[in-house]
Amino acid sequence: MQEKSVEKNKNIIRDTIKLLIVFFVMPLTIFFTWKYAGNKYYLTSLILIIFAVVPFFLRFEKRKPEAREMVTLAVICAIAVISRVAFSMVPHFKPMAAIIMISGIAFGGEAGFLVGAISAFVSNFVFMQGPWTPWQMFAYGIGGLLAGVLAKVKIMKVDKPLRTAILGGVLIIAVVGPLLDTCSLFTMGIEINKSSIATTYLAGLPLNAVHAVATLATLLLIGKPMTEKLYRIQRKYGIMREE
Amino acid sequence: MQDTFSRCNPIVNLIFYLGAIIFGMIFMHPLCLMAAAVTSITYYIYLKRIGGLKVLLGLAPVFIIISAINPLFNTRGETLLFSIGTRPYTLEALIYGVAVATMFICVILWFFTYNIVITSDKLTYLFGNVTPSLSVVFTMVLRLLPSYKRKLAAISNARKCIGKYGENGGTKDRIKNGTTVVSTLTSWALENSIVTADSMKSRGYGSSKRSNFVIYRFTSRDIWILVLMIICIVTISFCGIKGGMSYTFIPDIDFATNKFTVVGVLFYFIFLSLPIIIDVTEDVVWHFLKSRI
Known part of the structure; x- marks a missing residue:
C-alpha cells in the first residue's frame, strides 16, 4: 500500500514538472532569447527541442533497462541506419523512417521516439553532423512516437497494411518533412515572413513527397513481416513491453 | 599531420x-x-x-x-x-x-x-557518466553498422545465386529486393541480439557501476586552455550584454x-x-x- 502511495506521489511530482516546463520554462526561454539574443529562431528552437528530447532520454536512463532491451534497441537503430545501404541502387530511397515507425508500432511510442532519435544521430556520423542534427533527431523521434500512438489507438494496425502504409506516408509529408524544412528555414537565417515560409515548405514538398512514397512502399512491403518479427521477440523474451 | x-x-x-x-x-x-x-x-x-x-x-x-x-x-x-x-x-x-x-x-x-x-569515442567519454545506458546503445549501434554492412553484402550475394541481383529489373523490383534483404537481416540480427544480451548479462553487465573506455587525462596544458577559454567566454558574454556587439541591418545599417x-x-x-x-x-x-x- 505504502509503495503505491509513494509511486503516486512520484507521478504527481513528475506531472507537475512536466506542466511547469510546458507552461513556464518554455515560454520564458522564448522570451529571454528574444530579448537578449535578437530574433534568433534557430537558437530558440534548439533550446525548445532540448526540453522536448531530454525527458525521453532521462526516462530511459531512469528505468535502468535490461541488457536484452538495450541490445534490441541498438539492433533496430542499426537496421534503420543501414537499411539505406540495402536500397542504394534505388536513388533517393530512404527507408529509415519506415523502420522507425515499425519499431514504434511494435514497441510503443516511447521506444519509437528513442529509435528515431538515436538512428538520426548515428546516421549523421556516417554522413555529417551539423546544425540539422538535433532537428533530425526530433523529427524522426516524433515520427516514431506518432506511429506508436496511432498503433495504440488501433488506427495503425499490422493486419491493415495498406492503411498503415498510407498513414506512414502522411506522417512523413505532414509532420516529419515539414519539421526538417523548418530547420532549414531557421538555419539559413533568412527573414521569416509569409512568403519565405511558403517558399520553404513548397520547395521542400517534392523531396518530402519522394520520402513519403519511399516510406509508404517500405511499410507496405515490409511492415507486416517486420512487425511480426518484433512482436515475436517481444513475446518470446518478454522485452520492450509498454507498461 | x-x-x-x-x-x-x-x-x-x-x-x-x-x-x-x-x-x-x-x-x-x-x-x-x-x-x-x-x-x-x-x-x-x-x-x-x-x-x-x-x-x-x-x-x-x-x-x-x-x-x-x-x-x-x-x-x-x-x-x-x-x-x-x-x-x-x-x-x-x-x-x-x-x-x-x-x-x-x-x-x-x-x-x-x-x-x-x-570523434564518437570522445562523445562516449563525455556523456558516458551522465547517460550510461544510452551511451552503451550508441556504442553498440556504431559497432553494429559495419557488421551489418558485411551481412547485407552476404545476403545479397546469396540471393544472386537464385538470380535476384540487386541491380536487376526496374525500380519496383529493386525496391522489392531491398525489402527482402532488410527483412532477412532483421531476422538474423534480432535473434543475434538476444545471444549478445545474454552473453553480456552472464559476464556481469549491470551488476555494478559501469566504467568507461578512457584514454584521456587532464594535463596542465588542458587546465590552462580551459581557464583561458572561460575568461574569454565570460568577457565576450559581458561585452555582448553591454551592447558591444549590437547591430541593425534594416532599415539602415548601424553597428555598435x-x-x-x-x-x-x-x-x-x-x-x-x-x-x-x-x-x-x-x-x-x-x-x-x-x-x-
Whole structure:
C-alpha cells in the first residue's frame, strides 16, 4: 500500500514538472532569447527541442533497462541506419523512417521516439553532423512516437497494411518533412515572413513527397513481416513491453 | 599531420565548439563575422590542407545563393537597387543577406572541423557518466553498422545465386529486393541480439557501476586552455550584454562601436583562434626540437 502511495506521489511530482516546463520554462526561454539574443529562431528552437528530447532520454536512463532491451534497441537503430545501404541502387530511397515507425508500432511510442532519435544521430556520423542534427533527431523521434500512438489507438494496425502504409506516408509529408524544412528555414537565417515560409515548405514538398512514397512502399512491403518479427521477440523474451 | 587540438582533453574540445557555434549564431556584428570567418577557414584549411580548398570553393555558390535570396523575402531597407515586379530589392537587405550567409558558412565550417575533432569515442567519454545506458546503445549501434554492412553484402550475394541481383529489373523490383534483404537481416540480427544480451548479462553487465573506455587525462596544458577559454567566454558574454556587439541591418545599417566592441571582438578572436594557436605553437616547438638534433 505504502509503495503505491509513494509511486503516486512520484507521478504527481513528475506531472507537475512536466506542466511547469510546458507552461513556464518554455515560454520564458522564448522570451529571454528574444530579448537578449535578437530574433534568433534557430537558437530558440534548439533550446525548445532540448526540453522536448531530454525527458525521453532521462526516462530511459531512469528505468535502468535490461541488457536484452538495450541490445534490441541498438539492433533496430542499426537496421534503420543501414537499411539505406540495402536500397542504394534505388536513388533517393530512404527507408529509415519506415523502420522507425515499425519499431514504434511494435514497441510503443516511447521506444519509437528513442529509435528515431538515436538512428538520426548515428546516421549523421556516417554522413555529417551539423546544425540539422538535433532537428533530425526530433523529427524522426516524433515520427516514431506518432506511429506508436496511432498503433495504440488501433488506427495503425499490422493486419491493415495498406492503411498503415498510407498513414506512414502522411506522417512523413505532414509532420516529419515539414519539421526538417523548418530547420532549414531557421538555419539559413533568412527573414521569416509569409512568403519565405511558403517558399520553404513548397520547395521542400517534392523531396518530402519522394520520402513519403519511399516510406509508404517500405511499410507496405515490409511492415507486416517486420512487425511480426518484433512482436515475436517481444513475446518470446518478454522485452520492450509498454507498461 | 598532427592536430594537437584534437589531442587535448575532450572537455576542452567540446567547450570550444559549444562556444564557437553558439556565439557564431548570436553575433552578427561585421567584426565578429570577420573573426569567425578568418578563424574557421584557417582551421579547416590547416586540418584538410589542399583538399579543403576544393570544399571551400564548393561552398561559394551556397554563400552567393543565400546572400541573393534574402532581399527577395525582405523588402524593407532604404537604398533601392532595382525592383522585381513591384517588389523592391534593397541594398540593406542584400548586405544583411551577405551577413547571414557568412554566419551560415562559418557555422557549417565549424561543424566540418567538429566532425574531425570530436570523434564518437570522445562523445562516449563525455556523456558516458551522465547517460550510461544510452551511451552503451550508441556504442553498440556504431559497432553494429559495419557488421551489418558485411551481412547485407552476404545476403545479397546469396540471393544472386537464385538470380535476384540487386541491380536487376526496374525500380519496383529493386525496391522489392531491398525489402527482402532488410527483412532477412532483421531476422538474423534480432535473434543475434538476444545471444549478445545474454552473453553480456552472464559476464556481469549491470551488476555494478559501469566504467568507461578512457584514454584521456587532464594535463596542465588542458587546465590552462580551459581557464583561458572561460575568461574569454565570460568577457565576450559581458561585452555582448553591454551592447558591444549590437547591430541593425534594416532599415539602415548601424553597428555598435565602443570600448565593449573592441574588447569583445578581441577576446572573440582570441577564443576562436585557440585551436590554431595550439597547433602552430606545437609545430614550432617540434621544429626547434628537431633542428636541435
